[in-house]
Amino acid sequence: MKVEKVATIVPVDDLAPAVASWTELLGVEPTFVDGDRWAQFDVAATRIALAGTDRMSDEVSIMLKVSDIEEAHAASERTGHSVGEIEKGPHERRFEVTGDELPPIIFYAPVD
Numbered sequence: 001m002k003v004e005k006v007a008t009i010v011p012v013d014d015l016a017p018a019v020a021s022w023t024e025l026l027g028v029e030p031t032f033v034d035g036d037r038w039a040q041f042d043v044a045a046t047r048i049a050l051a052g053t054d055r056m057s058d059e060v061s062i063m064l065k066v067s068d069i070e071e072a073h074a075a076s077e078r079t080g081h082s083v084g085e086i087e088k089g090p091h092e093r094r095f096e097v098t099g100d101e102l103p104p105i106i107f108y109a110p111v112d
Helices: 015-026 069-077
Strands: 003-011 032-034 038-043 046-051 061-066 092-098 105-110
Touching: 015 038, 015 046, 061 069, 069 092, 069 105
Parallel strands: 003 046, 061 105
Antiparallel strands: 003 061, 032 038, 038 046, 092 105
């Protein structure tokens, strides 16, 4: 499995004011905003994502972009952690892994 990008996901209750606060704090505009669902900032060779109405967890979590979602899902199942089903989001396919001593980890691959 090849991980292509890592991001931290921060759940927020109201995306617009959260985007404004993070824009001011980071000193950069978001690289992507999807209504009240999602926003992301690419800073310092990493990504910080704000999850509004489109989130899999209410906890701060880690998001891993992978080249092959099925391969990542199969590899994750072999770890013995709890692995959710692959779901289709508006721009990606994704699944969540949880387990002892792990934050929620979201694996995703863009929809071609």
